[in-house]
Amino acid sequence: MRRTSPGLAMGRLALCFFSASTWLAGCGVAERPSTLNATEVGCAGCTVLKGGMVFDGTRAARATVVIEGDRVKQVVFDDVAPDGVEAGGGEVVDVAGKTVLPGLIDLHVHSLSVAGPYGYYDGDLHIEDHTKAMLRAGVTSYLDLGSSQHVIFEQRARINAGDILAPQLFAAGPLLTPTGGHPCYLGSPPGDFCVFIDSPADVDGAFEALLPRAPDFIKIVLESGGSQPLPHLSPPSAAAINQAAVSAGVRVIAHATAAADIEMALDAGVTLFAHVPDEDRISPELAQRMAAAGAVVVPTLVVQDGLSRTVHGTLTELDDPALADDVPAGVIAALQDPSLLAELRTARYRELVKAWREQGIANLKTCYQAGVTIAAGTDAGNPGVFHGLSLRREVALLVEAGVPPLEALAAATRRAADVLGRPDLGRLERGALADVLVVDGDPLADIRALGRVSRVYKSGVLLDREALALPRKTNLARAPRTGAGLGETCLAASECAPARACSPAQICAATCSVASDCAPGSACFVDGGSLAAGACVDGDGCDLFTQDCANGAACVFWGNGSTSCWYAGAGSNGQPCDASFACAPGSVCDPSNTCRALCDPRGERGGPCPGGERCVDRTAIAGLPVGTCEQSERR
Structure with missing residues (x-):
């Protein structure tokens, strides 16, 4: 979870920035002659997915799914159509031997973090790469639980405006943590990634600054640091945060790593957890209390799994050339660089990771047996926890830990949508958003089938997964964005106006090649690996002698x-x-x-x-x- 230290509802016509031949693939098949008493489905302009298994978010059986525009029009299970189903119009897609599911939902993502070793940084903003990887994997909605505020909220605004092809994005923005707490450890400048809460008196000011950005969740950090003690949010502060969030109509989600953190959160009225604790064991009694309170746990078992496989050199997907379609080449190389992995591969760290993994799995089993609701998330951006790809592994780990496949799939669809408060996501039923994943095989029989992606529909539009592979460098923007002025957020260098550059903080700034090009009080930062001009970055005016940071x-x-x-x-x-x-x-x-x-x-x-x-x-x-x-x- 971090041993250091960020939907697009497009109809077919809205994707004019891609050619129809790129995004909409014709897959019609001839329909059999009309059968007397057959149930008729479809419509002119509809897409009919027929002949396969369907998991609608609750149950799985043979069925036909009809998509009209950006919504699901019909789902007809064979057991209610004994005389068969006949398409009365539209494009009919034969999905025999396949399973049709709702688009997957990842409830714990860091959009701006790469999945390389801790400390690895290449200076690039990989948010578009991560977006493509999620779409290719069938992740059609996700919750970002910690990224630079101005970047992640700008990305969300562009997605909601229909400017970018992307999964539906929900965002918490910064993390509320005590000074020196996880992930903004003592000695790090918080930027706009952390908001420090050292007493209840700090809460009103924090919410006054944060609420205008309309965060979808408020994330609090409850972590003592285990073997390396960290400042811990106080019970009164946690309670004050939850009270302020309730008043604002925003739900709180807690980063909790120990059983005592869970108890403290429950005492404060918090019932949503971004991890299952891995520092110690949850007792059956505490799990029963969680279940009685209606708690939801997002286990993120894949974090400990990714760390374990990274430190033991068993991250075998690194040897698969196809990984480069979804993971930046620099990240793959970093995960194979012994010099960058040295700290992770010490004997002590191996033992810690082993204990975290075992305790996380044990706590998941305890929670599940007590009836605690389980929803799926990955904490993508940690070492070896790749965006998009890791969600299918998280679901597989849930199954390995004893969660039935049907419930594991529900954790990544319907139950995740319920956490988001979106009944139109995570299910295949009339009126639901047509975010649809089609995979080869049956994940109920072999959960690995989730990785055999055949088709992905985003808001009813069939995506060209090959065009989204990273080497193709497809632009996800509907139209080029240019002309951003000084101080405006930029997600790419090309977005800033002439004589402006996108700074390392993703802010348009004056261009420069030497310090004298900048106004006094600003420094010139030049990316040595880029041909672009440097950017004049304003200092914050701290005092060198009083060290007032x-x-x-x-x-x-x-x-x-x-x-x-x-x-x-x-x-x-x-x-x-x-x-x-x-x-x-x-x-x-x-x-x-x-x-x-x-x-x-x-x-x-x-x-x-x-x-x-x-x-x-x-x-x-x-x-x-x-x-x-x-x-x-x-x-």
Whole structure:
């Protein structure tokens, strides 16, 4: 779940940005002659899926599904049509030997996180790659449970406006956590990914800032950190958050990793859980309390499974060339790079992962046996937990843990839709949104059939899965988006107006190649792996000498008079920088990868350099009066 530290209802005509030959594949078959007393289905312009098994979200049997526009028009099971079913019009698709299901729903996704090793970062925004992978896998709706606010809410707005072909997106935005809590650990700048709640008094302000963005859920973090203790949200704070959420008509979902976290959440009135605990065991009595409270658990067993297979080198899909259709090449390479996996493959970490996996499975069984509702989610974006692909594995893990296949499929369809409060999703019945998945075989007999995707319909439109493969580089936007001005959110470099660049924070900024191209107080950041111009990024004006950054982050200088809160490392003056070139607050990383204490060359602020070192003036580099402490012989 994280051992560190983001629907489109298109009818056929709305997809004018793709050619009809690309998205709508003709698969008509000849109908048999009319049969007396046969039940007639279909209509002009309908799609009739006939001859296969149908799982409607509740039961499975042979049936015919009729799609009209973006909705399901009819579902006729053979047991209520003893004389057969006859199509009275429309395109008839023979699905014999296949199973027709509702589109899958993933209740725990991080849209902006890649599934590489912890600490891996390639600088690219992979949200479109992840969107394609989900669509190809038949994931037609998902809940993002932690991403940069301005990016994920912008993505949701574009999807809802019909500007992007994508699964229906529900988003929580930031995580509510105590200062220094998971996933914004002490020393990290929170950005707009975390909102710190250290007492009930912080709740009103947090909601005042967050509610205008209309989050679909409020996510709280209840994690003590296990072997590495972390600040924990207090019971009064959790209760205040839930009360504020109830008043706002928004449901709270809790990240909980231990049985005590579950109890605290229940005491606060929270009954929706983003994980099954894996740090210890849930007692039968607690599971019964959860069931009585109507609790819903999203187990995310695939997180521990992905970690386990990553640390033991058994992530066998990495050897399959077809994986590149759904996972960025850099992520695949990173998961095969021993240098990036070294920390995950220590003996101690292997033992931790083994315990997490065993306890997670045991707790799922306890919850299921007590009658706790189980819904499916993956926590996609963790190591080896690939977007789209991981949901089918999560369902398979539920089955391996003893959940009957029918209920495991319901967890990823109808029950997930119920959590979202959307009765038109996750089921095949009259009036439901026509998000439909067709797979070869019968997943009730072999749950692995979920991976043998034959067809995916999004809002009634048949998707060309081959066109969505990553190497094809198909653009999901209905029309190019250009001309975004300074300060506006950008999801691609091409979206910003001329003389503007998309900054690492996904904000349109002035272009630059050197610091002097930027206004004072802004630094020029250039992506060395890109041909695009650099971006002028405004500093936040933190104080280098008082080190006034929140959450223990370090105030550093970037040049051109710019200072910003940045990740703090462990090393101080004279010690090596961290792998990310970070030092403890009050020090900066020099070109020799050594931390150097900050000093004031004017002698006006801060203390003297330690150990007889002298203050070397760096004003010309920093653009403001500051120096670094160095041995006298250094120049």
